[in-house]
Amino acid sequence: METLPASPTPFRVVLAGCGGITRSWLSHAAQRTDLDFVGLVDLLPENAAKVQAQFGLSNARIGTDLAEMIDATNADVVFDCTIPAAHKTVVLTALAHGCHVLGEKPLAESMADAREMLAAAQASGKSYAVIQNRRYLDNIVRFREVIRAGQIGPLTTLNADFYLAPHFGGFRDAMEHVLLLDMAIHSFDQARYIADADPVSVYCHEWNPTGSWYAYGASAQCIFEMTNGLVFNYRGSWCAEGLQTAWACAWRAIGQKGTARWDGEDEIQVAAVVGSEGFLRETAQLDPPVTPALEFTNHAGVINEFIESLKSGRVPQTVCTDNIKSLAMVHAAIESAESGRKVMVGF
Ligand SMILES: NC(=O)c1ccc[n+]([C@@H]2O[C@H](COP(=O)([O-])OP(=O)(O)OC[C@H]3O[C@@H](n4cnc5c(N)ncnc54)[C@H](O)[C@@H]3O)[C@@H](O)[C@H]2O)c1
Known part of the structure; x- marks a missing residue:
């Protein structure tokens, strides 16, 4: 995971988890021309529909199964905004289906889960970073x-x-x-x-x-x-x-x-x-x-850093291998x- 090949843009993004925190993500991410939201996944599809309407993500499909959504949309990035108990499954699924992941904190609910997720990220050659917006x-x-x-x-x-x-x-x-x-x-x-x-x-x-x-x-x-x-x-x-x-x-x-x-x-x-x-x-x-002055602050700062790191192939500041120390x-x-x-x- 030290250096990654530079990726083409725009990135095809699936958002997993469409609850309260998504506003902090989408108020920036939905405006970016280098991101194409192709899927919105939530256990409660009505939450995904609400987010779709609020942020005008009309190209995005709505679903409840992340693996199916990634395969159906040929996505290359997953944003994980699910609850902490779901992070492990979401991240492992996204990596196994060929996606880079930017996920909400905390990385995992246990260190054993976190180590498994890190190992999966390193084996996949994909980038996995965590939102730590208070650095920005x-x-x-x-x-x-x-x-x-x-x-x-x-x-x-x-x-x-x-x-x-x-x-x-x-x-x-x-x-x-x-x-x-x-x-x-x-x-x-x-x-x-x-x-x-x-x-x-x-x-x-x-x-x-x-x-x-x-x-x-x-x-x-x-x-x-x-x-x-x-x-x-x-x-x-x-x-x-x-x-x-x-x-x-x-x-x-x-x-x-x-x-x-x-x-x-x-x-x-x-x-x-x-x-x-x-x-x-x-x-x-x-x-x-x-x-x-920072170009982008808070969530926008981390999202921008992550996307730019994918484009250039560099390691993002809040990469999982560093974030595990905070966890x-x-x-x-x-x-x-x-x-x-x-x-x-x-x-
Ligand atoms: N960085 C920050 O400042 C900050 C602030 C608030 C919350 N958070 C984090 O954001 C995450 C979400 O918090 P929230 O407040 O938005 O929670 P929330 O309960 O408002 O929303 C979570 C959403 O995820 C969905 N969901 C749950 N499990 C799922 C699964 N397996 N697959 C798909 N969807 C699933 C729920 O149906 C719900 O719509 C948490 O990890 C929380 O710690 C971060």
Whole structure:
């Protein structure tokens, strides 16, 4: 999967799963002239029909069986927007039928499934990448650049706070480890991206707060040891009404010379030591480096990166072989929460 032959365009695309998240995909993808939506697959055909009408995908057939749809349409790309429990079947089917796949997070519900999917992708010679849309925000790129440019010195500690209170309804209400499995994957992947570091071990405490409208695990706190001795602390809850953080988390990065904060939205602050004496050393505020604006952000950013990578034959940023490291953080955190022990992160 390191380099792929360049593919012809437009790509013939089948979308599997036509629920809530498809709007984030199709508001960009349906506009692209290099994508031809030839099929819409959902267990509930009425969901596919709704999406077809909403995004004017009149060339697309509607069906309930992915394998049949790929064969009937001669598709070469599958977009997987199904629920997490269906990702393994959808991805294995798509690869076995000769398609590249861009799929929703999380890659899989278990590491065993994820490894099977990676092996299938590598054996097929097709590209399989995962949506990690929070890498495609102008300010995460800028915040990361503060660290890469050395403004706060070598990174020692990274903290992320995630406090929101969404009342989704649907599959999440009954899902086990709902925060860790469905949401924290974004924050863990962001931490790897911001710090250019990989996970080593984790201790996690997970609980469901009294009054939670979720069945399991709406809150969690994790301490990760990362490569280069970095400690990444995650505090999260999906059951925290009032004074909510950004979906992209509120971040504090501490380096040997200073600290940077990002509120997950528009504000980045940097302060670094300038004095060498005194009880508290003198610090100065620094302007974060200016980074070029992204051409596309969020889902559009990942989709664009994936499609352009297919055209040029390069490896997409969120390729499954890298994304499994973020997924491994999730599953190690779950194992730690269940066992009450610190767990090594394997991938
Ligand atoms: N990247 C993000 O920011 C983000 C945000 C929300 C959801 N998601 C992810 O998107 C995925 C879908 O979430 P959603 O909120 O759209 O869920 P949803 O329940 O609204 O929609 C899922 C759709 O998939 C269909 N489906 C289920 N199993 C299927 C199968 N085997 N084959 C075909 N269709 C099937 C369902 O009928 C439904 O129409 C999940 O993996 C979720 O974690 C990502």
